[in-house]
Amino acid sequence: MRAMSAGGCSYQFRIALLGDAAVGKTSLLRRYVAGEPGAPEPEPEPEWAPTVGVEFYSRKLQLRAGPCVKLQLWDTAGHERFRCITRSFYRNVVGVLLVFDVTNRKSFEHICDWHQEVMATQGPHKVIFLLVGHKSDLQSTRCVSAQEAEALAASLGMAFIETSAKNNCNVDLAFDTLADAIQQALEQGDIQLQEDWGGIRLIHKTQVPSGPPRKQPPGPCQC
Numbered sequence: 344m345r346a347m348s349a350g351g352c353s354y355q356f357r358i359a360l361l362g363d364a365a366v367g368k369t370s371l372l373r374r375y376v377a378g379e380p381g382a383p384e385p386e387p388e389p390e391w392a393p394t395v396g397v398e399f400y401s402r403k404l405q406l407r408a409g410p411c412v413k414l415q416l417w418d419t420a421g422h423e424r425f426r427c428i429t430r431s432f433y434r435n436v437v438g439v440l441l442v443f444d445v446t447n448r449k450s451f452e453h454i455c456d457w458h459q460e461v462m463a464t465q466g467p468h469k470v471i472f473l474l475v476g477h478k479s480d481l482q483s484t485r486c487v488s489a490q491e492a493e494a495l496a497a498s499l500g501m502a503f504i505e506t507s508a509k510n511n512c513n514v515d516l517a518f519d520t521l522a523d524a525i526q527q528a529l530e531q532g533d534i535q536l537q538e539d540w541g542g543i544r545l546i547h548k549t550q551v552p553s554g555p556p557r558k559q560p561p562g563p564c565q566c
């Protein structure tokens with residue numbers, strides 16, 4: 344199925360960011376949301392405060408394949424004490440960014456546990472994952488190489504991207520890549536729209552051709 348719309352969005356994709364506490368999930372999301380054309384000036388960076396439960400963000404995105412989608416973005420707390428709250432959200436997402444900090448080996452080692460958590464609670468719907476190695480600006484204290492992260496991503500059947508909220512490196516690329524993969528899975532029938540599932544929602548049914556697809560991104564930065 345393929346729906347298109349003139350001005351509004353065709354679909355809403357619900358996406359969650361998961362990973363250990365303090366890996367940078369909130370910073371990555373805030374950077375992404377602040378990058379939307381016409382978005383208000385970002386608030387000054389607050390002192391670091393852990394996320395409590397789940398916080399919600401959204402951004403519109405013109406997909407490479409044509410349609411405009413609304414991404415509903417769920418920022419989950421990484422701390423164990425919020426796990427029973429965050430776990431209840433996994434069933435209703437179509438995409439997950441699994442985030443670790445390239446300077447924190449434990450956060451990388453816990454990626455399989457995060458993946459397993461989602462797989463165990465996801466229900467009948469397919470979830471598209473992306474592995475994100477965050478804080479790539481901190482090269483001198485890095486302790487997870489891109490090669491090992493790529494190998495892990497390949498073994499789990501997902502792509503891998505390194506990002507930095509501080510340098511604004513690959514932030515848009517990470518979300519674009521995940522959204523494009525979801526759209527592709529939808530077009531190929533690997534994911535289906537279902538009334539009782541909030542992972543993907545059809546929000547415009549008008550069959551009016553959409554505008555031109557967005558320009559190709561310049562490619563990943565090498566930070």
Ligand SMILES: Nc1nc2c(ncn2[C@@H]2O[C@H](COP(=O)(O)OP(=O)(O)OP(=O)(O)O)[C@@H](O)[C@H]2O)c(=O)[nH]1
Nearest residue numbers: 364365366367368369370391393394421507508509
């Ligand atoms: N150097 C560097 N620091 C970052 C980056 N992104 C986030 N940080 C810092 O990492 C710390 C944790 O960031 P958060 O975004 O709050 O982490 P989180 O994963 O949302 O944490 P929880 O809400 O506890 O799960 C903060 O001090 C941020 O300033 C980055 O790209 N580079």
